[in-house]
Amino acid sequence: MTATIRNPVLPGFNPDPSICRVGDDYYIATSTFEWYPGVQIHHSRDLVNWRLVRRPLERASQLDMRGNPDSCGVWAPCLSYCDGLFWLVYTDVKRLDGNFKDAHNYIVTAEAVEATWSDPVYVNSSGFDPSLFHDDDGRKWFLNMQWNHRTESFGGSPKSPAFDGILLQEWDERTRKLVGPVKNIFAGSPLGLVEGPHLFKRDGWYYLTVAEGGTGYDHAVGMARSRTIDGPYEMHPNVHLITSKDHPEVALQRAGHGQYVETPDGQAYHTHLCGRPLPPLRRCTLGRETALQKCVWREDGWLYLENGGPVPELTVPAPGATGTVAERVVNETDFDELALPPEFQWLRTPVPSRIFSLTARTGHLRLFGRESIGSWFEQALVARRQEHHSFRAETVIDFAPDTYQQVAGLTHYYNRQKFHALGITHHETLGRVITILSCPGDFPNGRLAYPIGSGVALADGPVQLAMEVRDNDLRFFWRGTAQAEWAAIGPVLDAGVISDEGGRGEHGSFTGAFTGMFAFDISGRAIPADFDRFRYQALTV
The missing domain is CATH 2.60.120.200 (Jelly Rolls)
Structure with a gap:
């Protein structure tokens, strides 16, 4: 009997899920904003049951958010594993309202998720939602959205022009610095507000997933691909891999911002954040939560939700034959x-x-x-x-x-x-x-x-x-x-x-x-x- 994933897998405030598999172990890192210690990392062996195992940003040398406004602090971490190390990339945002964001990006590492993590290495401040991609030739690439302050874009009323595309630059592990040219590789779809980039490689293609449409009811996971890492990138045939924006009747709303993962036997899944609004005002009292969707690769070389459309589901098949949700009430x-x-x-x-x-x-x-x-x-x-x-x-x-x-x-x-x-x-x-x-x-x-x-x-x-x-x-x-x-x-x-x-x-x-x-x-x-x-x-x- 096939086990079932019941969404959301991380209920309550757990947004921007970055997923990483190491052997048979899965880890999801989520944003913590102004709450301390920074970044929640949950662990699972079956994609069904998840347990909080670490908040790695736990000392002043890594994170000091005194004075950060509400909804600032740690945005959109990216967790990866390479060269015997776990890599965590994160933003500390120092301003919300007005034209500026003052978003500083860092990298920390550890040999094990549960271990003590390193002091941070500063990377850049050109925008938020960073990620680190480890290419198969040994090179590492740093991505983040670029923030354009020259716009009528203010906290509480975002406008697309401030979200000025996805930047790519090489990260030199030896010098621990960005090197080479900065390239703007992806402007996003007409939905706008492009952020949350994640890269992965499959069959010679570089696949880029992004978050679009803001944090509200127009949120979406966009997808594009290219034969070269710096583009040009072509959009997914459906533009968006996951979104509920045209389906206000479904349970999981505000679906967007996630990351692709494969099981050891090649099954495809994708995380995303979501909200579960209550009537009559459609307010999401549990905030933005983490969900998982089963995906399939089609003959055209594109990823799709297994259900065929972009709308996320409350229950999807788990990869194994075992796994029962142990809900803690x-x-x-x-x-x-x-x-x-x-x-x-x-x-x-x-x-x-x-x-x-x-x-x-x-x-x-x-x-x-x-x-x-x-x-x-x-x-x-x-x-x-x-x-x-x-x-x-x-x-x-x-x-x-x-x-x-x-x-x-x-x-x-x-x-x-x-x-x-x-x-x-x-x-x-x-x-x-x-x-x-x-x-x-x-x-x-x-x-x-x-x-x-x-x-x-x-x-x-x-x-x-x-x-x-x-x-x-x-x-x-x-x-x-x-x-x-x-x-x-x-x-x-x-x-x-x-x-x-x-x-x-x-x-x-x-x-x-x-x-x-x-x-x-x-x-x-x-x-x-x-x-x-x-x-x-x-x-x-």
Whole structure:
């Protein structure tokens, strides 16, 4: 019996999937943007089940994103294997809005994915979405899209002229520099917004796949080929290998940006990012996810989806006869280990000891209140991806604020302008209170709303906090030490705004939703908040 790949294979925020096979092992690297450590690498042996095994950009010499705006940071990594090494190419984007991007490209290497990765080698800054192609003659070639700032192209409203083709230049491994002429080898199709290049070689042809159409509902994987690496490249007979842009009725939308891979016995697959919108506003609350499609080579020498058209499917045949999806619907930690559980990340800073500790209080995650929730520099927020349209998250917090400038609790978080938070703070007359802070995408001001005003007075001691998201609706709950039952608090909030399409809308941001724990202390005293467990559970609506 043939096993089945169920898409998305990496649910939740896992965009721009670069896939690499080494022997019988498959690896997918995905973008992490402003979340630290940088780049997620998942491993599989059957293309069905995937496990997070490494985030390689983990120290300041490799990545420091303090000050990076929302949706900047690590864009579109490319993972490859050659000469006994894994090669990872990535961009650190320092600016989003306006004409400029300030996108810096680097290469790091390691002998094994799980090993410590090298310090980065700087490559160039001419554009983002880099990749490295290892030719069969031993030469290496670096590709990236070229960014043209001389255009009316601004964050939140991209226009094609800024995406000025795909650049190619040789990479000299000995000198660790680009050498020879820079050539613009591919302008893309009329769909525009060409980016995300990947090269591979088959039967004497160089095949180039690119992402086109932006990060929204017009997204697509384009394909072209040439007999010489620098072109000219002819377009695929269908122009696009994978896209849902003309089929709003299918489950996997926003399909684009991926990479080709072959199994050991020559079967063809292609990764791509996708989104699963919720009605009625078609907002993708899980962000951009990773999917896999089965492909076939036809007599014309072109690659096609096995289903014959460009539209991706929820289920496709896996290469082997075995493989059962082991879906994880409950995940819980008591913070008894000396390292964060692998599903958790934080924002921007390479100095995590400034924002959290797992040793300051045994069995607890201690967050040190730093800058405000939504800071681009140093905020104490430790969170995990939302992987289901409906879920419940719970935590227990011990926190004793003495001013309203100190707040800590549980949050549903996208970025500084799109979040809901249930927090404990101090009120001048009520004392310690529990309240709600909400920022429903009010670009450009990022105004806070307080759905329950000053909040509800609390007794001393630990407090249990919970949130339930059911598709587009969010509800907070709390329970004190003397309470037997959970109590709902505040109104039903718009969980759908915690999405790529929330706030200023499509192309304005393109990461994903997280749920987790936060603390801030804008008095500057870094008051601690202690959390002694965190539970995430998928729900059925």
